[in-house]
Amino acid sequence: MSPKQPRAAKRASFESDIIAVASEEFGRRGFEGFSLRKVAQKMGCAVGTLYLYFDSKEDLLHAVVEASFRALLESLRALPPANSAREMFRNAFRAYVEFGLKHPHHYRCAFAQPSPTPSAKYQPHAAFDLMREKVKAGVRAGVFQSNDAEVITQIIWASMHGLTSLLIARPEFPWEPRNVLIDSLSDALLTGLFRAKPQSH
Amino acid sequence: MSPKQPRAAKRASFESDIIAVASEEFGRRGFEGFSLRKVAQKMGCAVGTLYLYFDSKEDLLHAVVEASFRALLESLRALPPANSAREMFRNAFRAYVEFGLKHPHHYRCAFAQPSPTPSAKYQPHAAFDLMREKVKAGVRAGVFQSNDAEVITQIIWASMHGLTSLLIARPEFPWEPRNVLIDSLSDALLTGLFRAKPQSH
DNA sequence: CGACATAATGAACAATGTTCATTTTTTGAA
DNA sequence: TTCAAAAAATGAACATTGTTCATTATGTCG
CATH class of the missing domain: 1.10.357.10 (Tetracycline Repressor, domain 2)
Structure with missing residues (x-):
């Protein structure tokens, strides 16, 4: 069967989920308390996964x-x-x-x-x-x-x-x-x- | 013999030395690259020593x-x-x-x-x-x-x-x-x- | 000289961003 | 459906950070 969500769309969706969660977290904790591990936890994924979507913490914050x-x-x-x-x-x-x-x-x-x-x-x-x-x-x-x-x-x-x-x-x-x-x-x-x-x- | 530099003066002098070195380092590297270990190294003292003069990194930066x-x-x-x-x-x-x-x-x-x-x-x-x-x-x-x-x-x-x-x-x-x-x-x-x-x- | 106070040390701890060998999942053709 | 190749996800490992604290060294005064 072919996927209902084409790969690129799924990827884009996950990426914007990360941005949303990160934005939430960043708005709450501020720059100091902002940690990739917390983002991963709220996303329910591993830390390393974030690096498949963003080059670095800075890159994510940029987004x-x-x-x-x-x-x-x-x-x-x-x-x-x-x-x-x-x-x-x-x-x-x-x-x-x-x-x-x-x-x-x-x-x-x-x-x-x-x-x-x-x-x-x-x-x-x-x-x-x-x-x-x-x-x-x-x-x-x-x-x-x-x-x-x-x-x-x-x-x-x-x-x-x-x-x-x-x-x-x-x-x-x-x-x-x-x-x-x-x-x-x-x-x-x-x-x-x-x-x-x-x-x- | 009594010390030529009274204790308080020596302490104050060392403290302002730390500030000078830290300011130097901070001006060069900026906030991101500023590290207490580098300051201690340039001061020729141990990291822990800095904590005898400042409560925290933030406190030092404040000074x-x-x-x-x-x-x-x-x-x-x-x-x-x-x-x-x-x-x-x-x-x-x-x-x-x-x-x-x-x-x-x-x-x-x-x-x-x-x-x-x-x-x-x-x-x-x-x-x-x-x-x-x-x-x-x-x-x-x-x-x-x-x-x-x-x-x-x-x-x-x-x-x-x-x-x-x-x-x-x-x-x-x-x-x-x-x-x-x-x-x-x-x-x-x-x-x-x-x-x-x-x-x- | 010796005993006490003060100062300095640096190993140890927890938390961070980042990497990467390994495992899991998905995909498309046989 | 099957299965191998590709893509995605994992999380342990690493280096570096701020901070603490038991231990060691140093200075001071009776």
Whole structure:
């Protein structure tokens, strides 16, 4: 009899099961407590088996984080349309930070270590690309003071990441309310980047 | 005969030697490659000896990072006086980022993991406190649009940290020139935070 | 000198990621 | 169905890690 699930499909299914279990485990224990043996145990398989699907622990974590950031990309894409470019960036800013706070371990891991092995390290670059397109549209529409879309994009990214990263890294710090920080930072930054309010000439 | 170096001094000297060696090693190998056995070897002592001076690897790393951030604090304090509040923040912003880029492993480690054990995790808080004082002075002078010094301080910190952290975490990314990013970000942010240029009434 | 306190040692332990010879399972043609 | 070849899964073994602790060495003072 021929298998109902073709080999490749079965393999892919098992692989994504591993990613799901690993993601679960990673979200719960964090980087330190994350162990391949525990993953194997929860999967009901042997440690060695994991190596038939992933080259290394790092490789598996890469897959875990990548899956998370695909979700971020979709969150950003699913954002309701905004009334103005400025409002759109505000919303995206907030969505980005809130995503990070919802998956702190995953977020942190994505920007963890620059080990030179896996060539293009965990990339939230897809989300970055999306934002760059939005910025480019803004530049074409003349809403920014500067015309350098790349600089603007990188700056916004740095700010979003900075707030997210700090809130995650230092939960014990006496932060002002998150909503206040998110809005204040995005407002200040966008005020600095956008042209002054359109004045009818 | 009584010892030329009193016991406590000898102990303190050995302790700071360990920190120096560990800092060296940590800066070279990074977090992953950092091993107590290598530190002991470079110190010419046994592994167990390290435990007479530090409770754990994490404790030692804490001391290493703390020493680094004392240097940051001094850098910020040693900044030449500026002609305006705005320029002062610009300079501090740049100094902060450049410090992080000069000690990438130390900087990253300071914001690494929120393990709940050592109560008040590696704190660059002293540097934060310094900045808060500067912001408070600015608020008193009425240079900011808002009066909430705490929010302003946290926002600036987040931006500085974000740029620093990203540049460290993704060295392979096609960044715009660092100087451009630093100046653009601090300019945009400060423009958003400061009152519009003083207009003679 | 000798006895006590302090410091230093490094073998031993548990846990980790990774490898690989061995065993089990699946597959497709006879 | 049978059976050999291929693919997949196993888990013991290895090297390396942080950490502990009984043992040894060193320094100090009566």
